[in-house]
Amino acid sequence: MSPDMKKGTEDVTKPLLTVDRVACTGHGVCATVLPEHITLDEWGYPILDGPIPESVEARLAVKYCPARALYWQYPSVSA
Amino acid sequence: MALSIIEALDTAGLTGRGGSAFPTAVKLAAAQRAGAELIINACDGEIGAAKDSYVLRRYLSHVDHGAQLTQLTRFIPVIYAVHAGTDVEKFLLAQGKKVLPVPDRYVSSEASSLVALQHGRPARPMAKRTRLVEGGRTSDGKKTRPTLVMNAETVLRIAQIEQHGPTWFRSFGTPAEPGPRLITITGAVFSPGVYETQAGPALTDILALAGYVHRSSPALNIGGLGGSFIPMDQVPDLAYSSPSLATAGAAIGPGIINVLAPGSCPVRTIAGMLTWAAGESAGQCGPCMFGVPAVARGFQQLADGTAGPGVLHDLARHISLLPGRGACHFPDGVAAFTASAVNVFSAHLEEHRNGHCTIGQPGAAA
Numbered sequence: 001m002s003p004d005m006k007k008g009t010e011d012v013t014k015p016l017l018t019v020d021r022v023a024c025t026g027h028g029v030c031a032t033v034l035p036e037h038i039t040l041d042e043w044g045y046p047i048l049d050g051p052i053p054e055s056v057e058a059r060l061a062v063k064y065c066p067a068r069a070l071y072w073q074y075p076s077v078s079a
Numbered sequence: 080m081a082l083s084i085i086e087a088l089d090t091a092g093l094t095g096r097g098g099s100a101f102p103t104a105v106k107l108a109a110a111q112r113a114g115a116e117l118i119i120n121a122c123d124g125e126i127g128a129a130k131d132s133y134v135l136r137r138y139l140s141h142v143d144h145g146a147q148l149t150q151l152t153r154f155i156p157v158i159y160a161v162h163a164g165t166d167v168e169k170f171l172l173a174q175g176k177k178v179l180p181v182p183d184r185y186v187s188s189e190a191s192s193l194v195a196l197q198h199g200r201p202a203r204p205m206a207k208r209t210r211l212v213e214g215g216r217t218s219d220g221k222k223t224r225p226t227l228v229m230n231a232e233t234v235l236r237i238a239q240i241e242q243h244g245p246t247w248f249r250s251f252g253t254p255a256e257p258g259p260r261l262i263t264i265t266g267a268v269f270s271p272g273v274y275e276t277q278a279g280p281a282l283t284d285i286l287a288l289a290g291y292v293h294r295s296s297p298a299l300n301i302g303g304l305g306g307s308f309i310p311m312d313q314v315p316d317l318a319y320s321s322p323s324l325a326t327a328g329a330a331i332g333p334g335i336i337n338v339l340a341p342g343s344c345p346v347r348t349i350a351g352m353l354t355w356a357a358g359e360s361a362g363q364c365g366p367c368m369f370g371v372p373a374v375a376r377g378f379q380q381l382a383d384g385t386a387g388p389g390v391l392h393d394l395a396r397h398i399s400l401l402p403g404r405g406a407c408h409f410p411d412g413v414a415a416f417t418a419s420a421v422n423v424f425s426a427h428l429e430e431h432r433n434g435h436c437t438i439g440q441p442g443a444a445a
Contacts, residue, residue, distance in 0.1 A: 019404075020406075021365070021366065022205070023206065024364070025365070026365050043366070044365070
C-alpha cells in the first residue's frame, strides 16, 4: 500500500478539524497555531485549506480557540 | 409480505422535495432509531415558491396520513411550520392542526432554524455538530430534542407510495429521479402557478405547462436565490432532469422556475435580489454576515456602471469566500446564484460598465 493510499483510508475513519461558524468570532488564534493549514479572510474568519486531520498542532488549535469554535467531526456526520 | 414503510420508500427512491434531494428512507430510518419528533416544513421559503401551501390546501388529509406512516407521531402530534400571518396558517389552525408560526425571513425556514424555533429560540440556523435527527444544540447552547424536518410535498409522496406502491411511483420521472413532483412556475408566463410534473420532459414542455409565450425573455431563474440562471436560447436543448440541467450549471432544487420579464433589465433585477439577500443573513456566521453584503455591493456597482477596474476581481474573490462557511447553505446559494448571474449576463454587464443599458426599465425583484 502506497503512503498516499494509506492516507486516503485514514481520512474516512478519522475525525477532521471543523469550525462551528456560529460560535466563531474571528479571534484568529487558529491561524497562528496552524499557519500551514489555516489563513484568515479579509474579515478575520478562518479559511481551511482542505480536510485537516489530527496532529499535535491541530489539537492545540482546538484547545486555544477562545470561542471554543473548533471541534473534531467524523466525515460521516452530516445532513 | 408487506413492505415496511422504510423499505417501500427505499424501493420507490423518494428523495426530499424541499431541495436537498436526500434519500427519505435514510433520513426517516435515522429519525425512527432516535425517536425523533416530526416537523413538516411548509414555509415555501425560497423566492417564488408556492407548492408547500398548495399541497396543504389540497391534500391535507394525505399529508396527515403520510405523517402517521412515519411512526414518529404516535406520542407527539405532527407540527406544521408555516410563515406567521399567512392564509395557510389560518387554514391549518381552523383545521385544528398544531402550527409553528415562522417569521418571514429567508433563513428562518431552514430545517435547523425551525428546530431552534420549536425549542423557544429565535428561528436561526444551528451549527450542525451533530445531526438534527439525533438532537443538537441551538446557537445559545440549548439542547434540542431529536427532530426530523420534512418538506410538505415529501410527506404527501410518502402517503402516495403507501397507497399506490413503489412501482406506481417509479412509473413517473427517470430511474435516477423517480416519482411525480411539483413545480412552481412564476414570472413572464401566461398562467403562473403550481404544476404537477416529473423529471425527464423537455424544459420547453415544462414551461408550456404555464403557457410560456414570451419568446423575448432573456433567461429563466431556476431554484430562486439558491439556484441559477439559464439563458433562454439554451432552454430548447435541456430536459427537466438534474443531469441535463447540470450541463447549464442548474439543478431541479426545490422546484421553482421564474421566467425573467422581457423588457426588464435582468441585471437590475438581480442587483435588487442580492441587496435584499444581504439583509436576510441571520448575522451569526462571519463569512455570511460580511460576505453576502460584499457580494451584493459588488454586483450593485456593476449594475450601476460605477464599478472600478478591480470590482469583477473582488466580486469573484468574495463569491469564493462564501461556500461551506456558514451554519446553513444560504451563503453557498448566494455564491452560486451570483456566479451564474455574472456568467450568463456577462455581455449585458459589459453594457452597464460602459454606462448604457438597452433593456427597458428596472424590473421588480421576483
